[in-house]
Structures are given as C-alpha cells and as structure tokens.
Amino acid sequence: MVEERSVLLCLLGLLSTSYGFDVSKTNCELKPVDESFAKYMDNPGITLNEFYFKMRNYSQDPLYHNTGENYKLWRWHRTRTQHGRTLLMLSFHYDVLSMTILTIGVEPSEVLLQDNPFGCFGNITVEERGNLLRELILNDFYVTKKTSSQIEYESHTMRVVYACNSVVKNYHGYGKFINRCCNLEPNGQLLCTDQVEDAWITLLYVCITLVKVMVFLFGPLMIPSHMYDVSYMASQYVVKLQKELKMKLFVTESAQTSVRYKTRLTIQDISEWKKFQEVIGEFPMDKVIPIQIPELKIKVKGKRVIPENEPPTGLLRTLYDNLVRCKVKALDPFNECCDRSVYAKFEPQFKHKCTWHMCAQTFIRVLMVFLIPIPFYMRIFLYYQFEEGELLSRRNFSKSQGLAEYYDFYRTNIIQHLSPTHGIFIAAYVFYFLTFVSIALPSKSVSEKVKSIARCSFQDMLNVERTSVLQVLLRIGLWPFKNWGLLALLTAPVYTCVMAPACSLIFAVYCLPTIYLTYRLFYHARNKIDYKEQNVDDESPMITRKPSVVKIKKIKKNITKIDKTVHKRLMSISENEEHIFPCTWGSGTIYNIRRCIVQILVGVFCVSCLYSFILLAVEATGILVEIMAFTMMGIIVNAGSTLRYVSMALLVLVYMHDCYNNVYESYLTFNKAVIDDIMDRVEDLKTVASLPSSMQESIGFTVKPVEAVDRIPTAFVFDKSEPRWRIGHLLLFLDSFDTPRIPLRLFKKLCEVRVHGAPGPVYINLLRATGKFFIIVVFLFFVMIVVMAFGNVHQISSTNQTLATLAGGFVPMLLKNILPRKSVKLNLKTLSFKGQIDEVICEFKQNWPVCDLVIEKDEPKIDDEDETKENSDIGDEKIGSPELKRKKSCESILDGKPEDKEKEKEKEKPKENILEKYMKENAERKNKDKDKKDGNGTEGSERNSIVDENFVDLFVDLSVAETSVPWQMHGSTESVASASMLPEADFVTMESSFIDTMPQITVVNCDRI
Template sequence: MRVVFACNSVVKNYHGYGKFINRCCNLEPNGQLLCTDQVEDAWITLLYVCITLVKVMVFLFGPLMIPSHMYDVSYMASQYVVKLQQELKMKLFVTESAQTSVRYKTRLTIQDISEWNKFQEVLGQFPMDEVIPIKIQELKIKVKGKRVIPENEPPTGLLRTLFDNLVRCKVKTLDPFNECCDRSVYAKFEPQFKHKCTWHMCAQTFIRVLMVFLIPIPFYMRIFLYYQFEEGAFKPTLFYHARNKIDYKEQNVDDESPLITRKPSVVKIKKIKKNITKIDKTVHKRLMSISENEEHIFPCTWGSGTIYNLRRFMVQILVGVFCVSCLYSFILLAVEATGIFVEIMAFTMMGIIVNAGSTLRYVSMALLVLVYMHDCYNNVYESYLTFNKAVIDDIMDRVEDLKTVASLPSSMQESIGFTVKPVEAVDRIPTAFMFDKTEPRWRIGHLLLFLDSFDTPRIPLRLFKKLCEVRVHGAPGPVYINLLRATGKFFIIVVFLFFVMIVVMAFGNVHQISSTNQTLATLAGGFVPMLLKNILPRKSVKLNLKTLSFKGQIDEVICEFKQNWPVCDLVIEKDEPEPKNDDEDQTSDIADEKIGSPELKRKKSCESILDAKPEDKEKEKEKEKPKENILEKYMKENAEWKNKDKDKKDGNGTDDSARNSIVDENFVDLFVDLSVAETSVPWQMHGSTESIASASMLPDSDFVTMESSFTDTMPQITVVNVNVLSQKEMMASCALDLHIYKDWCSLIDQHLGRKMRHHLTELLHNVTAVDQAIKPSYLLDFGIKASSFHHFVEDLKRTGCVKTILNIYQMGTDLLVINPRCIQVLQQCTNLESLYIPTDVSSGLAKPQTIKRKLLFEELLQSIKLLPFSLDNISMFDIDVTDMNLTTMFGILLGYPFTYWFERETEENCLSMIPLRCLKVTRTIHIQKENKTQLNSAESFNVFSFSVPEELFDSTAEDHLNRWFSQKKMIDSSLQLSTQTEILPKVAM
C-alpha cells in the first residue's frame, strides 16, 4: 500500500526563538492521522558542510587543477644543449648599414636575435662590415614537452589520442586520411575559386567552433538543473516580497523634455574627441605646407621615454589584473559546477544504499564494465610502456658520454641532447640552419636522446612513432591501431555482460528469485571473461630487442632520422687558423729522411708538382673548373657591360665602390642586419593557391662553394657580387620617373597610333625588362607593323628610354623584340638540356612526358645558331620558321625554364583536362612623381607566365625552377613568383 505524506512548515518555540521546521502527516491504514516533526540529522548537516568545504577548496586551489603543460616553462620550451661531434664552420657578416651589398644564405634581424643573449654578447666583439669565419661547437635548442616523451609516459592514452587526432587534427598524418584531407572541398570546380579550401581546413574550423560550445558543458548542465528544479525555491512568491519590488514614487515628467538625457561626463568626452580631431587635422595641414628644406625639422623626443615606461607599466598591471580576473571567473564557474556534481553523486549513492535491493545488480554491472574498460586499455599502455623502456635503454647504450654527464650533480648539470653515431656505412646527416618558417631552426640528424638536469631520459615523439612501426615480430605497431583493437574487445565484453544481465533478470522474474541472488548471479556471469583471460593460454609474441632483425631495423631508422628544433641561442666563436709548430715539422722531416718513409716520397712528389710550369698549372685549373652556367654568364656580362664606367674612381681619387661593404668572398651563411627591427618574413607566393617554402625558391650551392655543412638548405637570395648590380642600382632599375611615361606616350602616338595607348603599360614594362636583361625577349601579342615598331624602338634608344641595343624578329605573323646578347650566349651554349626541360604534349600521347632525347636538343641548338643578331645597331630580321617548332622556340627565346614540344603534323595536344601548374613571375615598378609633395606609387606586372604539367612537377623540376628563379632574383630583387593549379578543357599552343 502506497503511503502519501503531506508536509508543511511550522514555527516552534526553541529557547525563546522561533524556528521553522517541517511537519509531515500521513494517514495510517486504520484511518488515524499521524503527524511527526522532521528533526535535522547530524549526518545530513555534516554532508552539507563537506560539500561546502569542497567548493571552498576548489576555489582556493583551483589553479592547481589546470594541466601543467599549459603554464609550465619546462614543458612549454625547455632549453637543451647539443654537443656537436664535428664543429660547424660558417661565415658571418654583421652590419648596421642599410646599403650593404652582400649575398647571404640566412638573414637575421634585431627582432630575430632579441632573446639570444650570448649571441648578442659575442656580436659586440666582432667588427662591422667584415666577413668573419666562425665555428659552432654546441647548439642550444628549445624542446617542447609535447615533442618528447619520458620513459614512463608513452602516448597511448585514449583521451590523448582522441584529442590529438580530432581536436588538433593530427588525423591528417594517418595513412587512410592523407589524400582525403589534402583534397579540395570544391572537387572539380576548384579552379573557379580563388581561395583554396581543403577538407583538413574545414575540419579544423569545425573543431574550433565545436570546442567553443563543448568546453562550458558543465556550466550548461548547472544552469539547466537550476531552472528545472531550484528556481522555485529562490523565487519570492509572497505578496510582501512582490510589494517591495514596486515603486510608487511620483515623477514629474515634462512632455517637452527629451526622454534620454546624457550625463555631463559623456558631453565632455565628446568635446575632447572633437578637439583632438581638430588638432590632428591642423598638424597634418602644417606638415603638408612645410618647405622642401627638411634639414631644420627635428622630432620632439623629450619625455617620450618616461611616458613610454609609465604606459608600459600600466599596461602590464592591467593585463595582469585582467588575466587574474578571467582565471577566477572560470574558477567560480568550475566551483559551482563541481559543487552540484558532488551533491548529485552524494545523494545518488544515498539512493542506491536506501534502495539496494532494486539497484545493486545494476551498480555491480556498471562496475564490471568500468573494470573491463580499464583492463582493455591498460593492456595497450603496458605493451607500449615495455617497448618504450626497451627502446630508451637501447639508445642509452649507444650514447658514449652518457654516464659521464649523468654522474654530475643536478646543480652542475645542464639539459643535454645526445646524437647517436650511425653505422659506419652511412654518412652523418649534416646539421643545417633553417629559416623557412616563423622562427630559426636547426635541422639536426641522429638526435635521439634528451637528458635533463635530473637525469630523466626522453626521446623524440616522432622517433617513438617510427620505431613502433618497425616490421619486427612483437613490435606494437601504430598506437591508434592498438586502441581500435582494445575498443573492439571492450565492446565484445560489454555485449556479453548485457546478455548476462538480461538472462539473470528474465529467470529472476519468472522464478521469483530474490534481488540478492540476482546480484550474485550477475557478478558470477560477469567474471567469466576475466576467468577465461587468466586461465586459457595466450599466444602473445614478446619483442626481443637483441635480435638481428630488430637491430637492423632500428639502425635504419636512426640513420635516416632528422628533425627540426627551434634555436634558443647561438654560441659562436671566431674561427682562427691554428698556428703551425715549426719544430715538430723539422723533427718529422729529419725522421723521414733517416727512415726513408713513404711520407718523404709524397713530399718530393708534391715538390715536383709545385715546380711545374705555370702554364701547365693554368691548363689544369681550366680543366678542373666546372662549366659556368650560361644564364649566369649572360647575367654577369650584361651587368658588367652596363656598369663598365661605374668602377672608375671619381674626381677626388676615391673608389666609388668603397662606400659599400665590398668583401673578397661576398657570400656568407649568416647575415646579421642591425639596421632594421622588423622580422624577416619568409618569402611567400602572392596570389597563389599553394605555399612553397621560402628556402626552395632560392639559389642552390652551384653559385658558391660552401665551407660549412649546410648542404640541405638553399641560400636566401639578396644582392650581389662585385661584378653584379649594386643594391642602389638595382633599386634604381625598379624605379621609373613619371616623365618617361610622357616620352613613351608621344612616341607611341607618333609611330604606332593613339589607339595603341591602352597598351602603353604593357609595352613599357616588358620592353624595359628586356632592356635591363630581366627577360631575354618579349612577344607582342597585338597587331603592329614590323617597320613601325622598328622605328619606334630606334626612337626609344635615341631618346634614352632604352639603354641597350635591341633587335626585332619577325617570325611568321609574330613579332619579337629581343636582346641580342641573349642570342649570342645561346649560340655559344653546348648544353641546352641544363637550361630547359622540354615536355612532349603530342596529341598521340595519353599524358605529357618529359623529353630527354639528345637529338632534339641538337636540332634546337642548330636552329638557334642560324638566328642572326646585331650588337651594333637596332636591326630587324625576318626569320624563316618553316622548319621550326615555334612553340618550343618561343619558349627558349622567351627564357622559360619549361617548354612544350609536339608533332607538327597537327596542332592538337594532350593537355586537355590535365592539371597544369601555372607559374607567374611579377615585377614591381615604383613610379616617382615629378612633384615631391606627391606620393610615389607602385605597379606590378607579369614578366614571365608559363606552365608545366602537375604530374611532371617533381623535385627535379622544382630544383630547376629554383635555380632559374634565383638567377632572375639576382638581377631584380622585386621579382615575385606565384603559382596555382588549373584544369582547362582545351589548351591552344
């Protein structure tokens, strides 16, 4: 029989004070009404006190609940020292001048080295504007805690794996998702969209938006519980409380007065803003009216330092207060959410205890599920823990100086990274200095072990993942595969437990079995999987690291392992040549003479070589010299021809080049620019749909022989060597006076007609580029008579609009203006295949193919040698194109690194619906106004525009493009390369 209670609050006298208590009444079976007073229980009171203490403790010690990796400096970026087994030699150039002309591999600004204290101290001891040979014996790197793992923390947690793969989108690195994540969401319509959007980018955006809503879920639940169950208890319902919320004060309202009146402070702020705007306009008007003599203008700097320091101090205080306020705001939310969940758990446990007969079998089943879940995933952890310890022990055995370093006390020991020597048959991976991203980094090979000052060994996470995938019996394999297997086993056990519970409950209800017996039956059936696991024999393969197969696999991984680490500081020393000991040399000579050792024979042979004729030496040197790159030779000759009068001394007898920092060897590894404070931004591809690393767009080691071991990186380009254009001249070549436009306009009107004025910009920029040897020729794609254009170019030379002698080729119906020195250099070339990569796009092919036939290059070279040219005057030639493949010939004459070739029987090709890598080189021209009060402007235009099939754009083609673009970059530093992939239904040649 169901008993119903009716409760109400009554006031009772408690030692002279009124006290509210609950009185509950119920109707007995005999019809008698029984009322009892509810007295507070001491245990319930203690429970509420404990819940309150939990809330207070969470509030006071809430910051300790934040994961340490979010604020711990040792986890964010620990400093490690790597001792190099072979010192690294480089060349350093330090300057404070903005006009220094030197070629460099890496440029560092003041902001880049602002945190490198030791490097700044050493720089203060070096002279300026000199090439300084330096050596590096140790590297200081920053190591984030998430990039290395200790011995007892393998990255196998389920939550960590889910967080890395889903939240951090590391799922892209897994094999099944590699191709999918890099594909565009636009599919076949990708060329019609300007911005690239991949599935990986969409997943990252979705996860970020989702995390904004998922993080506050505990507080959402607290709000729901409040409005669902607690709002009525705190809402005033008596008439007395409602009456206090009503204000009956009379207000005199004027109909003509505004409804909203602004406070005086707001009006004052408006006035101050208006006055500041007037002051700003007045100052700018005065600045515009200042005379051209700017020598008497000085900035007012008094007091700026004090104001700046005060402002900086106040900003720091405000930022600190804001951060602390935000922290404790989140803590208050966490306290409230934690308190409600503690209450829910406490009262749930009380309900389970009170109703043990009905709920105990469900609770036991839930506990079994938790036990099996821990067991399944703990097996994965144990296997990787054993593997990680074995791997770290093996690596520690390979390190030579580990015991010596570990024996030092922690106060004297610094965190050190150890490189492992590979097998003798494999060369060491050279250490390289990289600056292709936001911060400088060292590319270090074989760096496998990190030991902190407390002797805790760690290995790189990437190395751990590679070793897990070693194909050896017993190797654990990828982490996510084992977690998926453990999840599958866990679900099988859950299904088994579910059927056990259904069977027990079904037979319990049929045969009226007591709840206690049902609970015992549920536990007995639930322990069956555990009994089977422990009793039945398991076929598990244990990994033995001492086997020959595993040794070979781990040696292979170590030999190929390299990783980039951010630079923490540069510890450099001046590389001074070691003095030779003459006494030792004399004693060794005497000993050799007495013994008659083969060393004496070697010396005599060396002396005979030294006594050889100088003519023979010169011939041998010429044989040993590598062939000079044709385009580089053409570039240098053109620069020397333009600047043949620049190297002469001025009227005072001083060398004009002495004003620049001219060094004997004008290529350095590190260029420290102390004249600017801006960060050196990596070279980017403007307007492209893909990003190419800045290092891959720069010249390779063909230009200069490097003494350091930086063979993996490409040098960053800047100006110049002694024979190439200086920086000032190169800036002048990128500048254009406004009066030149007027001269070109008048000449176009005179020779080509006023209708050609809308082609003024295209003609001016492209002909100027040919004149300055930036491009060898320019193809006119609009109808102009050859004779008219010939007279037009002659007048350009007469008026000084062009400086060099240009030739004009009429090739069929096409007109080409060309620099004749280009033809002269090409005719002297004997190795065309090193300059151009032709692609066969004949219609009979299924897809384009790279041509490597020497016969084709011989035919092209023969056609080039038949081309006439004149270096004395501006001439026009009519070229016979009967036996020429115009598409290939135009590609060569226009200076493209990639050209197309196809059978001349038909004009069709196989480029239809083929992905093409379209590349464009743009140049920026600065327009100098005649009036100095006017602002100068800048214009960009295409200098080169060509394409190559995407499938053929491999590493060899990219290296070829790098060399070609770096040569162009040396002539004009304003050149920029952009690329995008397009698919066209039809391509016309």
C-alpha cells in the same frame, strides 16, 4: 439542536489542538472521487506518497489561492518511515540530483477531491482547509476507519502515518521554507511539528559546501601542469658536436647592403638569443666573417619527447592528439587532402594561402572554446529545466507574505541565488571569451604578454614548497625565544596576538593557490611591462633617507627573503623566454603614469579572468559533487533494487580498464627496452650522468650510425616561423635530473618496425582494445537480461540476482586467465630487431627550434713548423708585403686548409671555366637529396670559387630600427628593400656576365679582425 451540535464541535476542536494548531470540526467533508489508489498506499515497497490535490467543479480552485503560510496547499506527502521523512529534508529536486534513484519507493498520485456540501471548502478559512486535508490523509481517505487501538499499535511498531506539507516561516524577516508533519496520537489528538533538519543531512550539505570552497581555493591546481610548466613548454638542451660547423656570417645595419645569403635573420628573430647578440656586437659591420659553431642550443617541447614511463598510449590522449591537435593528417587517407588549398584551382587568385589543415585547426580551436565549459552548460540546463520554476515560485510566495528571500549557505548555490543572467555571471562569460580572444589575437605582443604573465604565475605556484612555508612560520614563532631567551615566555601572548595576522596572511598567500595567483598575477604584470629594478645601494653613506622609507625598505627586504625561501626554484624574469615587454609611450611623469595604468589594467584583467574561470568551475564542480552524493545515497538506501545494476556497471569499468591497460603495458615494456638500447649506444652517457644536478645541463646525445652509412649533416633551416636546426641521429635527451627521453617521432617509427613482438601503431592497438571491450559489453548485457528475466519469473531475491550477475560477469576474466594465449615477447637482442633499429637510426632526422646561437671566430690553424719556417724566410721588412697579404687572404678564404696541386691548377684556369664548372656541379646537385641541397652548415666545406667568396650562410640584418610597439595589432614594421635582399640564385640559368655585375664583398682576414 443545531446550536448544541456547534458548541460540541467547538469543544472537540479545542481539545484536539496541539502546538497551537486549531483542528476544529466543520460541516464540510472531503472525499476523493476515485478511492482505488488508497488501497495501495501501505504497500511495503512504497516509502513516500506524494499527492497532488485538485477540487472538483471549482472554476477558481481554493487550493491555489489564499493559502496563508501554506506553500502549495495542493501538494501533500504521506509516509510511515524515517526514510520518507528524510527525503523531505533534501533539496526539492533530489530526484534530479540522484538521477531518479532516490525516487524508488516514491509514489506520486493525482487526487480529485469533492466537498460535501458543494462549495463549503471555498467558504472556510485557510487553516480549516489545511486541517481537512491533513485529516483526510491521516485517516487513509476514510477508506477504513481507524480505531484508537490501531493508532496505538502503529505508534508502538513505528508505523505511524505522517501527513506533511510545506510552509513558510518568518526567520528574522526572511522566508524560510520547512516541512510541517502531523500525526494522530492514540487519544485522537493531532500532533504537528516543524521538521528539524537531521544531523547527518546537515553534515552532508556541509561536506558538499566544503568541496566547493576547496575548489574555489585550490581550483588552479586542477589545471594540467604541462600547460604552463616551463620544462614541458620549452626546455633548453645542448647538443655537443663532434666537429664544428663552418659558416660565413655577415652583419649589417645598412638597408642598402647587397649580399647573397642562405638565411637572413632580423632583429626580431634573434631577440631572445642573448649570447649571439653579445658575440655579434663585437664583430665588425659589413664584413664577411668565417665562424664555427661548437655546440647547438635547441628548445625541446615536452610533447615532442617521451620519458621512459609515459608512453603515448592513452585513449583520451590519442583522441586529443588526432582530433584536437590535428595529428590525424599524418595518416594515409588524410595526408593528401590536408595540405591542399581550399580554393582548389583558384588558389593563384588569392593572396593568402589557406589549406584544409589550417581550416580544421581553426575550427577545432573555436570548437574547444565552446566545449570546455560543458559541465557548466549542464549546470545551466538543470537550473532552467528543474530549478527556475520552483525558485521563482518560492521567491514570489515570500514576497506575498512580506518576507525577504532566505539564503541558505549550505543548501543554496550561487547560481540559484543570483540566476545565470546575473551581472556577475555575465561578466564571467565575457572574461572567459576575452581570455581566448587575447591569446588568439594576430598581434603577438598582446598574446605573448598575457601568456607570459599567466605562465610565470602558474609556474611560481608550482614551485611553492608548503614545507618551506611551515618552516617560515615556525621561524617567526621561535624568533622571541631565539633573541629574548626566558623573557619570551612572558611576552609570548602579546607576540602571538601581534604576529598571528601576519602568519595567517603568509599561510593564505602561499598555501592557497587562488589567493597566491591573485597576488602573483599583479606581481608579474608589474615586472613584465617595462619594469626595471633600481639597483641602488641602500647602505651607501652618501644617501640619506627618511626613517619611514628605511622601514619600508626593510619590510620589503624581509618579504623578498620570505618569497625566495618558499620557492624551490624561483625563476628570474630574464630566464628562458620570460622577458620584459617595453612600453614606449612618452617620458617622465606621463610615461610613469601610463606605465602604471597599463600595469594595473593588465593585472586586473588577468585576475578577473582567473576568478571567472574559478566561478564557473565552482558551480560546475558543485553540481557534479551533489549528483555523486545523492546518487550514492540512492544506491545505498535502495540497495535491493540497484545493487545488480551497480555491480554490472563496475564490471564494465573493470573490463574497460583491463582492455586499455594491456595496450599501455605492452607499449611501456617496449619503450623501456628501446630507451635502454639507445642508452647503450650513446657514448659518454655515464660520465655526464655522474655529475650532480647543479653542475649538469640538459644535454641531447646523437647516436653514431653504422660505419656503412654517412652521418646526416646538420643544417640551419628557416622554412617556418622560427629558425631551426635539422639534426640527424639525435635520439636521446638527458635532463639535469638524469631523466632519459626519446623523440616521440622516433618512438612511433620504432613501433612500426617489422619484428616479432613490436606493438605496431598506437591507434591500431586502441581499435583492437575497443573491439574486445565492445564484445565483453555485449556479453555482459546478455547476462544481465537473462538474470533479470528469470529473476522476475521465479521470484528470485535481489541478493541472488546480484550474485548471479557477478558470477556471469566474471566469465570473460576467468577465460582470459585460464585459457592459454599466444603472446610474443619482444626480444631486442635478435639480429632482425638490431637491423631494423639501425635502419631507423640511420635515416632519423628532425628539426628543433633554435634557443640560442653559440658561435666563435674561425681562427686559421697554422702548424708550428710552417710558422717557424715562414718567419725565418721572411724578414721584418717583408712582413707587410703584398705577397704575404695575398697569401694570408687566400688562407682565410680556404679556412686555413692547405691546397694540393690539383686545386692550384684549377685556380690558374680562366674564371669563365671555373664558373661554368660550378654551374654544372650545382645542376647535378639539384637532382640529389633535398636535405643535402639545402644544407646550410656542411661540415668541413671548402669555398674555392669566386661565387663562394661572395656568398654567406648567415646574414644578420640589423637595419630595422629597434623600436618597441607593444600593443601593435599587426606584424613587424621593418622595411627592407626587396631588391637588395636577394635569395640564392638559380645557377643553372646564370650567364657568364654575372661575374662582372656581382657585388664586391670584402673577405676579412681572421688574423686582423
């Protein structure tokens, strides 16, 4: 009887086999210890059941050992809908990527199983274990026995029960993990199929992969342009002066020169002043030369001026300026503390000065280095928290099956395939930090090299015109039709095959920013480090070259032509701050080899830094895109449960934008009104703006103050790291494209004027907007609580709850638009505003870095009548008389101005009285305004005393040898005797004996220079 039963079971097993899966019956039965969970499996709100099985009374659970091709035999899924089967097609951590929204309707359960007879489950084969678990799930854990009619009804109503588990398949020697789902047919057969990826899910992963590829190719475009745009970094503006500045200049190459000066300029200070270097090269050395400055050339950074349509009112920009750029020191509580020394009373004992502001800036810069890759930190957290265990388990399981790890290009990320501790990622981390270290090095030569190469490369990328690239490609394609006529139709296929690779290369280089920067970084690394183009006449008949060299030269010429065509504004190396960094490490062959090695190493370093940033950006952006895609999917498929939360979140975003946009609109209106008012005050603005952009230079305009107030004198100051002009009433900047801008400091001062309608400080309005937004958020929170509370009590549908949430959420907007508001509009034509703005204009002054120094010799001006009379009275024999020389010398000292009788009387007084009077005058000037005291370029100043004759405004010290130390780690190596370079003395403490010991400086006659 037992043998007949065994044969019958074998026959039934053969009949129920489908797709090669043996579902043979055994004497072993499985039952859950607790069957209560099985009653709720068909709940309408459940789309997917997830079971975690465990055997009872087993020291070594057979579900965890010897599982064959079944991966995690202890984990199974049960579903009746396509929604549930679609979830199994997603990534294994879809719950994390969707922020648990896709887990709505997923019911996990831990089930404890017991076998009967005990121990039989461990003695059967792996395939039989899987079949027992599969039948247990398909039969609803034997709580209710299904008939064939019930199974047929389920198949017709699309409510078929599927039992799915994960298996590994041999895919050309690689282990590919898939889900195998089985269901019962009406005839009792078991139908198992390997789940095939859905076309829409595959398209989703393809789109995510395309986004990653686009980030890799176009990632550099995500960097804000103001970080490398030359026009934003430092634009050159010209300020025309109504009256020339009069100064005295002294140029020397001697280290032992004794001269008194107001400002000393070294070779390093004037290294970028090209015109100034050309002019002083024609001046004699060790002579005092009267000069005049007709115009000022200044450098204006984009962050110091604002255009008409970009008021600095953004919340993120305000936080960045105050916290990152440490502009919070301008506020009243901080301005007293930030400039104090961290050493307090022990400051004199330390050599270097260190203030709290310097410490805060250093700390913020270091902190920003670690805060910038926050998205990548999140990516690493997700990997180690939710991915690493599963990936290691799959990798080990594939090895146990003798299979290699399978890499899915669309589903697997680089960090999942390599891990964050792979050598590639470690190199990316190293180059990331090396980038900031190289920029922050104390050696300016190294940091300037790196910044100059990167800035020029990104600037060129910004100047590439894609339409010009298309024109170049079309010109190449039409070349045979232009030169061969109808024969081009015959040669078109061959020509296309030959030129297709070249056209593809041109398109990739100029249209894909990452590839473009790869080549451009090497290009600028070669040009920036001691590279000089050899200007040799290639067409000279005296030079003979090999045909191969001629072809190479021709190809190079064509490439250069294409390069210039696709750039709308290709900047030369010598423009602005972009200069060549010399490399003097030898001569001849050794020099060339070292130069090439340095160029290659610098290029490789810059490119490595670029790809390190891009790799980290691709991984961070990829995970963010996946989170967005899976979250949107969860919101759509679970709209009934999530729509009210989404609508509330959208309302919060709408109100946040509305609150902060009101601040922006008020400042935008104010900024436009202020710029219009300043433009009306500027003279000759329309004349300058009417010029074409090619002929117009960027100009800064000064506004004439009211007649009762004197102009602020322009002064040359050198109190910081670079020379600067202190200019008063400079209120408007107009670039070559007629874009008006005003100084940011002026905008902030005008915002604080006490006029009805003036917006006030930016941070005050942002705090008010934040307070309003917080009140609205609290109101929306209470609306949502009320809707959810009554919705659960009265069983209101999710659609009605969503509508109620939206209705309550729009109440603040309705109140804002219906109720009257007390708003004061700004009127610039009122007397109070004009008085306030006139007061600000009269007192406004600001320092601007010097871009170049335009100087001219101060030639004495003699009237025609005086010159004729002088020539008639003085004979030819008296031209060289000492009296005439003395007269001309005095005229040159006085800048060509006639003396009156009072000055002649003062000249006749003893020198001691003149010096004593001069000392008293200087003592009185010390109590006056500091700006007037330190003014270095007082307009129309007269030099009447002996001290003035031996005093110069600009002292150009060329005594330091012009040597290049490109990789020097510390400051300049120049050495000047401190005793010979004395600053301006304190005339109050001077003694009369100073006249006898004063160094004699020859005053040069301008007529004889």
